[in-house]
Amino acid sequence: MDIPARQNVPASPDQAVSARKVRRTADPAFRLLVTITGVAVLVVLGAIIAVMVNGGWHAFATFGPAFLISDAWNPVTQHFGAAAPVFGTVVSSALALLLAVPLAFGTAFWLTALAPPKVASVIGMAVQLLAAVPSIIFGMWGFFVVVPIIAHYVQPFLHHTFGHVPVLSVLVAGAPFGTGLLTAGFILAVMITPSITAVMRDVFASMPAVLRESGYGLGATRWEVMRHVVLPWSREGLVGGIVLGMGRAMGETMAVTFVIGDSNHIGWSLFAPANTIASLIALEFPESPAGSLKLASLLALGAILMAISFVTLWFSRWLLARGESTGRRV
Amino acid sequence: MSSTSPSLMRADRSRALLVRRQLSDRLATGFGWVAMAVVVWMLGSILWTLLRNGLPGLSVHLFTRSMAPPGQDGGLANAIVGDILQTGLGVLLGAPAGLLTGIFLAEYGANNKLARMVRFVSDMLLSAPSILIGLFIYMIMVAPVGHFSGFSGSVALAILAMPIVVRTTEDMLRLVPVSMREAGIALGAPKWRVILFICLRAVRGGVMTGILLAVARVAGETAPLLFTSLGNSEWSLDMSRPMASLPVAIYQYAGSAYQDWMQQAWSGALLVTFGVLIINIVVRVGTRGGRA
Numbered sequence: 001m002d003i004p005a006r007q008n009v010p011a012s013p014d015q016a017v018s019a020r021k022v023r024r025t026a027d028p029a030f031r032l033l034v035t036i037t038g039v040a041v042l043v044v045l046g047a048i049i050a051v052m053v054n055g056g057w058h059a060f061a062t063f064g065p066a067f068l069i070s071d072a073w074n075p076v077t078q079h080f081g082a083a084a085p086v087f088g089t090v091v092s093s094a095l096a097l098l099l100a101v102p103l104a105f106g107t108a109f110w111l112t113a114l115a116p117p118k119v120a121s122v123i124g125m126a127v128q129l130l131a132a133v134p135s136i137i138f139g140m141w142g143f144f145v146v147v148p149i150i151a152h153y154v155q156p157f158l159h160h161t162f163g164h165v166p167v168l169s170v171l172v173a174g175a176p177f178g179t180g181l182l183t184a185g186f187i188l189a190v191m192i193t194p195s196i197t198a199v200m201r202d203v204f205a206s207m208p209a210v211l212r213e214s215g216y217g218l219g220a221t222r223w224e225v226m227r228h229v230v231l232p233w234s235r236e237g238l239v240g241g242i243v244l245g246m247g248r249a250m251g252e253t254m255a256v257t258f259v260i261g262d263s264n265h266i267g268w269s270l271f272a273p274a275n276t277i278a279s280l281i282a283l284e285f286p287e288s289p290a291g292s293l294k295l296a297s298l299l300a301l302g303a304i305l306m307a308i309s310f311v312t313l314w315f316s317r318w319l320l321a322r323g324e325s326t327g328r329r330v
Numbered sequence: 331m332s333s334t335s336p337s338l339m340r341a342d343r344s345r346a347l348l349v350r351r352q353l354s355d356r357l358a359t360g361f362g363w364v365a366m367a368v369v370v371w372m373l374g375s376i377l378w379t380l381l382r383n384g385l386p387g388l389s390v391h392l393f394t395r396s397m398a399p400p401g402q403d404g405g406l407a408n409a410i411v412g413d414i415l416q417t418g419l420g421v422l423l424g425a426p427a428g429l430l431t432g433i434f435l436a437e438y439g440a441n442n443k444l445a446r447m448v449r450f451v452s453d454m455l456l457s458a459p460s461i462l463i464g465l466f467i468y469m470i471m472v473a474p475v476g477h478f479s480g481f482s483g484s485v486a487l488a489i490l491a492m493p494i495v496v497r498t499t500e501d502m503l504r505l506v507p508v509s510m511r512e513a514g515i516a517l518g519a520p521k522w523r524v525i526l527f528i529c530l531r532a533v534r535g536g537v538m539t540g541i542l543l544a545v546a547r548v549a550g551e552t553a554p555l556l557f558t559s560l561g562n563s564e565w566s567l568d569m570s571r572p573m574a575s576l577p578v579a580i581y582q583y584a585g586s587a588y589q590d591w592m593q594q595a596w597s598g599a600l601l602v603t604f605g606v607l608i609i610n611i612v613v614r615v616g617t618r619g620g621r622a
Contacts, residue, residue, distance in 0.1 A: 030522035034434035038448040041431055041496070044489060045451045048458075048466045055469055106365025114362050123366060125614055130373045132610045134550025136577050137603050140584050140595070141376045144383075190372050197369070221351055223358035244457070251459025253553040254581065278461050278553070285465075285557060290473045299469070302462050313457050317450065 049306065056300025058293060067300065073264035073280075075287070080297035082304055084264040088181065088274035089305070092256065093249040095185025095270075100193045101242055107193070108200035113222050124201070131194035139258030142187040147259060150186075151178025155271055174271040179261035182270040187255045192245035199241025203234040203323065237323035243316035247309050253278040277305040377603075384600025387593040397563040397579060400588035406598050408565045409579040413602075415567070416480055416559060416575055417549045420487025424548075425541050428492040432499025437525050449500075456493035463489050464554035472558060480566075480573030483559030487551060491544035498540025502533035539613050546609040550602050552577035576602050 059067060059080060070081025107127065111120045155176045162168035174180070207230060215225035231238075261273020262283055275283075281298050288295040391405045398404025431452065439445020463486050471482040506529045514524035530537065555561075561578040562571070576598050583595035 027520050027522055030525075031438060034430045034438060035444075037427055037430035038434040038439070038444065040427065041448050041452050041455070041492070045455060047470070048462065051466050051469045052462070102361075103365050103368060106362045107369050109358070110362035110366040114359060115366075123370065125611075126370055126373055128614065129607055129610055130369065130376075132546060132606055133373075133376060134552070134577060134602055134606060136550065136552045136580055137376065137380070137599055140580070140599055141379055143584070145375065145379055193369060193372075221355035223355040224351065226358065247457055251457070251461070253459065253461040254577075258584075278459055281461055281465065282553060282556060299465065302465050305459055306462055309457070309459055310454055313454055314450075317453060 049303075052299055052303035052306055056296055056298075056303045058296035059300040062293060062296075067297075068304075071264065071266050075294055078293050080294065082277075082297075082301055084266050085275045085277045085280045085301060086304065087266045088184075088260065089250050089276040089278070089308070092181050092184040092188060092260070092274070092276055093246055095182060096188035096192060096249045097242065097246055099186060099189035100196055100245060103189065104193045104196035104200055104241075104245075105238075107197045108204060109226055111197070111201050112204040113226060127194045127197050130190075131198070134254075135191065135252060136254040138187055138191055138255040142183065142255060143258040146186060147178035147183060149178075150183050150271075151176045170268050171270050173269045174267075176271070177261065177273070178271075179259050179273055180269070180271040181260070181274050183259045184256050184274070184276070187259055188249040188252060191252060191255060192248050195248060196241050196245040199244060199320075200234075200238060203237035203241065204230055206237075206324075207233050234323065236319045240316045240318075240320035240323060243312050243319065247312040247316065250276075250312070251278060251305065251309050252276075253282050257282050277301045380596070380600045380603055383593075383596035385597075387597035388600070392594065392597055396565045397574065400586070400591050403590070404594070406576065406579060406594060406601075408562065409574040409576045409598065410601070411567070412480065412559070412562070412574040413549060413576040415569070416483045416487060416555070416573060417545060419481070419484035419569070420548050421491050421541065421545050423484060424488035424491030425495050425544065427488070428495025428540075428544070429499050429537070431492070431496045432503065433525055433530075435496065435500045436503035437521075437529075452493045452496045455489065456497065459553075460490055460551055461553040461556075464557040467554070468557040478558060478560035478572040480559045480569040480571065483555045483573060483575065484569070486554035486558045487548040490551060490554065491548050494544040494547060495537075495540045498543070499537055502536035502540070503529055505536070506532050535617065539617050542609055542613045546606045546613075549609075550577055550606050552581055556581075 063070065063080065067080070067082055068086075069083050070079075071083040071087075072079045072081045073084060074080070111124055111127075115123065155172070155178065158172045159176070162172050211229055211233065212225055215229040220228070256276050257279040260275055260279050262275055262279070263273035264275055264280070265272065267274070281302060284294065284298060288298055391403060392407075393405060393410065394407055395403070395405030396408040397406065431448065435445050435449050435452075439448070467482050467486040467489075471485060472478055503525075510528060510532060511524055514528045515521075519528070555575050555578050559575060559578070560572040561582060562574045566573060580595045580598045580602070583591040583598070586592065586595075
C-alpha cells in the first residue's frame with residue numbers, strides 16, 4: 001500500500017499554507033459531494049412516485065374509487081379498472097410463494113445441515129446462478145418448456161381427477177392452453193426460490209453454532225435441531241426473506257408476460273388466462289398514446305404496484321432488522 | 331410378572347418414539363434432497379433448453395449482420411452492439427453515483443437520520459419493479475421529446491445498476507479496519523484521501539465485484555428498455571435515436587411465428603444468458619479466492 005499523504009509534505013512554508021487551505025476546503029467539498037449523491041437517491045424515488053401518481057391522477061379523477069374495484073378494461077368504451085390485474089398479481093404471487101417457500105426451505109436445510117461443506121458451496125453457487133438468469137429467459141423457458149407440459153399432462157390429469165369434485169372443479173376448469181395463473185405462479189416460484197433460499201441460508205448460518213451443537217449434544221436428530229432450535233431462533237428472518245421474495249414476484253414482468261395468457265377477467269380457475277399489473281403495463285403500453293386515458297390508467301396501476309411492493313419491502317426489511325436485533329441479544 | 335410388564339411397555343414405547351424420531355428425520359432429509367434436486371434440475375433444464383435450441387443458430391452472420399425481416403438471413407449484430415452500448419453507458423452513469431452514495435453511507439452516515447433514509451430508499455430501488463423504472467423514464471425523458479432513444483434506455487439501466495453498487499460499496503468499506511484509517515490520518519492525510527486512496531483501494535476487489543454484478547444484472551434487462559430505447563431493426567450507434575438491444579430483440583422474435591426469427595431468438599437468449607452467467611461465475615469464484 002502506498003501512502004499518499006507522503007507526497008503532500010510541503011517543501012516551503014508557502015506551500016504548507018496553500019496545502020492547508022486545500023485541505024480545509026477539499027474535505028467539506030467531498031463531504032458535500034457524497035451527501036448530494038445520497039440525497040439524489042431520495043430524489044429519484046420521490047420523482048418516481050410523483051410521476052406515477054401525477055400521471056395516474058387523470059384515471060383516479062375520472063373513475064373515482066370505482067377504479068380500484070372495477071374489473072373492466074375496455075379501450076373502446078374508455079372504461080378502465082384495476083381489480084383484474086391486482087387480483088392476478090396477488091393470486092400469481094401467492095401461488096408462487098406456495099410453491100417456492102417449501103422448495104427454498106428444503107434447499108436451505110440441505111445446504112446448511114445435510115451437505116458436506118464443499119458440495120454445499122458448489123450447489124449454493126448453482127442456486128445463485130439461477131437467480132442471475134435474465135427474466136426474459138425464464139419467460140421463454142416457461143412458454144416453450146413448461147406450458148406444453150402443463151397443457152398436455154398436468155391440466156388433463158387434474159381435470160380428470162378433480163373435475164367432478166364440487167369446489168375443486170372450479171379451480172381446474174377451462175380449456176387446456178397451458179397458460180394462466182398456475183403457470184405464471186410456477187415460473188415466478190422458480191425465479192424467487194434462489195433469493196428466498198439465499199436469505200434463509202444466511203439466517204440459518206448466522207445462528208451461533210453453540211446453540212446448534214447443544215441440540216446435537218442432547219441427542220437431537222438433524223430435523224429436530226432444525227425444527228426446535230433453528231426455526232424458532234430465525235422465525236423473523238425467515239418471514240422477512242419470504243416477504244422479500246413476494247415483493248420480487250409481484251413486480252416481475254417479462255417472465256409473466258409470456259405465460260399469463262393476457263386476459264382481464266377475474267376467474268377462480270388456476271388455468272384461466274389472467275393479467276398482472278406488470279404484464280398488463282408491458283402488453284398494453286404500445287397501444288397507449290401519450291396523454292390518453294389508457295396511459296393514465298396504466299400509470300395509476302403503476303402507482304398501485306409501487307405502493308404494494310414498497311409496503312411489502314418495508315415490512316420485510318422491518319422483519320429482517322428485528323430478526324437481526326433479537327439475534328444480537330442472544 | 332407384575333414387575334416385568336411395565337418395564338417392557340416402557341421399552342416398547344421408547345422404541346416406538348425412537349422409530350418415530352428417526353422416521354421424521356429421514357423424511358426431512360429426503361425432503362431436503364428432493365428440494366435441492368428440483369432447484370438444480372430447473373437450472374439444468376433452462377441451460378439445456380438454451381443449448382439445444384440456441385447452438386444450431388450460432389453462426390458468423392449472427393454477429394456480423396443486422397436484424398432483417400424474416401427469410402432474409404439477418405443477424406443480431408445491431409442488437410448485440412446496442413446492448414453493449416446501453417449497458418456500458420448505464421453502468422458508467424450508475425456506478426459512480428452508487429460509489430459516492432456507498433461512501434456517504436459507510437463513512438458519513440454511521441448513525442444519522444438522512445443516511446438511514448438513503449439506505450432504506452436505495453434498498454427499495456434495488457427491489458423496485460424494473461418495468462416501473464422504464465415507465466418513469468418514459469414519462470420524463472421520452473414523452474417530452476416525443477421519441478424513444480438509446481440514451482433514455484441507459485438512464486433507466488443506470489437507476490437499476492446504482493443500488494447494487496451502493497450496497498456492495500457500503501458493505502465493503504465497513505470491512506476496512508479502523509487501524510488502517512488511523513494510519514492514514516496519523517500521516518496527516520485529509521479524510522477524503524483516506525477514503526478514496528486507502529479504504530477504497532483496500533477493498534477495490536469487492537467494489538469491482540459489485541460493479542460487475544450490476545453489469546450482469548442490467549445486461550439482461552428487458553422491461554425497462556421496452557418503453558425507453560424501444561428497439562431498432564437497423565444498424566445505429568446514435569444514442570439519441572431508438573436503439574436495439576438483445577433482450578428486446580429476443581422478446582420481439584420469440585413472439586413471432588417465423589422459424590428463422592425463433593432460431594435467432596434462441597441463439598440470442600443463449601448469448602445473453604451465458605454472458606451473464608460467466609460474469610457471475612468469474613466474480614464469485616474470484617471473490618472466494620480473494621477472501622481465502
